[in-house]
Amino acid sequence: MELVTIILAGILVASATYLILSKSVLRIIIGVSVLSHGVHLLILTMGQLKRGNIPVLEDSVSSYTDPLPQALILTAIVISFALTAYSLILLLQNYKELDTDNTEDMKGVPHGD
C-alpha cells in the first residue's frame, strides 16, 4: 500500500515539474498546486498507512494509526490553499498590468516602468 502511494506521489511530483517548467503562468500555478498534493501524499505515507486502529485513546487497543501526519497535512493543505488563492490573484494582476501570461516576456525591466 505504501509503495503505491509513494509511486503516486512520484507521478504527481513529476507532472508538477513538467507543468512548472512550462512558459504559461497559469500552468506554473497549477503545477505548484499539483506539487503540493504530491508532497502531502508523501507526508501521509511517511507515518505508515493502516497500521492499526483509529487514533482514539482507548485502553483495549494497543496499535494506533499515527495521527500526526494527518494533522500535518491538514495544516499544509490550508497553507497551500492560501498560496493558490494568492497566486491566482497575482496571475490576474500580472495579466492586467503586463498584458502577458508568458514567462518569456517577463524578463528584464518591463516596458513603460
Place this chain on the structure above:
Amino acid sequence: MATNILPMLSIILPFAAGVIMLFMGKRPIPHRIVSTIASAAMIVASLISLYLVYQHGPLITYMGNWAAPFGISIVYDMVAALLVLTTAIILFFIVIYSFQSIGYEREKYYYYPMVMFMITGINGAFTTGDIFNMFVFFEVFLLASYVLITLGNRKIQLQEGFKYFVVNVVSSNFFLIGLAYLYSVTGSLNMADIQVKLSNYDGNLAIMTIIAVVFLFVFATKAGLFPLYFWMPGSYNAPPMPVIALFGALLTKVGVYAIARTFSLFFTNDMGYTHQVLLLLALLTIIVGCIGAIAYTDMKTVVIYNIMIAVGVIIVGFSMMDPEGTLGGMYYLIHDMIIKAALFLLVGFIIYRTGKNDAEDIGGLIDHHPIMGWTFFIAGLSLAGVPPFPGFFGKLYIVESAFQNDHVIAAIIVLLSSLVVLYSVVRIFIKVFWGEARTNYKLNDIKYDKLAFAAVSLVIVSIIFGLSADALYPIFEMAAETFYDPSVYSNYLTGVE
C-alpha cells in the same frame, strides 16, 4: 510547566498589532502610531527576555501545557533572544523610515499590517522549538512577503514578485518533503527530541545525508547561497526601499539561522560530508557575491550582492562547528542584520533625494548632506570589518577558526572578500558624495528628517554594538554554545537547568 507568556510576546505583539490595524481600516496615521508603539514594545519585551535568559537560561513555553516532545514548545534561548532583539530594533527604525518613504497609497493599503505579520513569522521561526512549526512560521512570513513585494502594483514588482513567489513555494514544498523524511526516520518533530534521538542514531547514514541535502536546498534558497541565489538580485530590486531593507536584513538571515540550527542539531552524524558541502557552497557564494558587487554600479544591486557575501561569511563560521567559528558566525549574523538595514536605508535616502539608482549619475552630494555622507562612509567601514567596528570581531573569530581547522583557503577568501566589500562600498561613497555635482538631475524636494534619523540611528546602534563587543562576549558565548554543543539546547527536555 506553567505557560510562560514572556517568550511568546515577540510573536503575539506584532500579530496583535497587525490585527488591530486591519480592523482600523485604511487609515495611515493610526497605522503609523500602532506600529511604532508595537515595535517599541517589542524592543522592551525582548530586552527583558534577553536579561532573563542571561540570568536563568532558556525560557521555555509549552503550548497548551502539553509536555515537551508531544506539544509545540517555544524555546527562547540566547540565539533566539539576540535575533529577536535585533529584529525589533531594525523593525522600529524601518517603520519610522517608512513614514516618509513608502508613500501614502501603500500605507493606505495595509503596508504596516503586512510588515507586522512578516515580523510575526520571522520571530516565530527564530523562537520555535518544533520543526513543523518552523515551517508554518516560514509560510507566515513568506505569505506576508509576497504581499509586500507586489504591494503598489508597479510592473516590475508584479513581474519579479511572481518569480519570487514560484521559487519560494517550490522550496517550501521541498521543506515539507524534508520534514516527511525526517519524521519517518526519527518519529518526532520537536527539535530537541530529534537531536537526542539522532545523537544515538546508528541507522543508515545515507538517508540522513539525503535529508541534510534536502534541508540545505530549502534554506539555501531562502538565504541565497551559491547555486540558488539567482532569484535574489532581481526580486530584491523590485519593491520600494523600506521593504528591500526588511527583506535584506531579515528574510535571508532567517534562512541562515535555519541552516545553522538544523545543521548543528540534526545533521552532525556525517559532518565530514555535510559541513564540507556547506563550507564549499559558502565560499562559492562569497566569490559570486564579490563578482556581483564589483560588476555593478547600481547602488541597490551592489548592496544586494553584499548580502550574499555576508551570508557566505556567516555560513563559513557555522560550518566550522567549533566554539570560535560559531561565536564569530553568531556575532557576524547580528552585526550584518543591523548594518545591512542601515546601508539599505542610507542608499534609499540617496535614491529618494536624487531620484537616481546608479552611482555613476550622482556626484558631489557631500555639499548638501555632509552628515549622511560620513555616516555612509562609517557604515561602509563597518560592513567591511575595519576595527573597532563590529564586523571586525566576527570576522576575526571566523578566520581564526578557519585557520585552526586547516581551511586556509576559506580563511583567505573571507579576508579577501572584506577588501572587495570595502572597495564596492567606498566606490559608491566616492562617486556619490565626492566629485563634481552633476547637472543631469536635481535634488527632489522631499521631507527627509525621518529618513535621516532612522538611517543614522541604525549606524549608531551598529557602532555601539562594536564598541561594546567586550561586554557582550559572555552573551554571545552563551549563544554559540547551543551551536557547537547541541546537547545544551536539548537540556530542557530532561529538566536539567
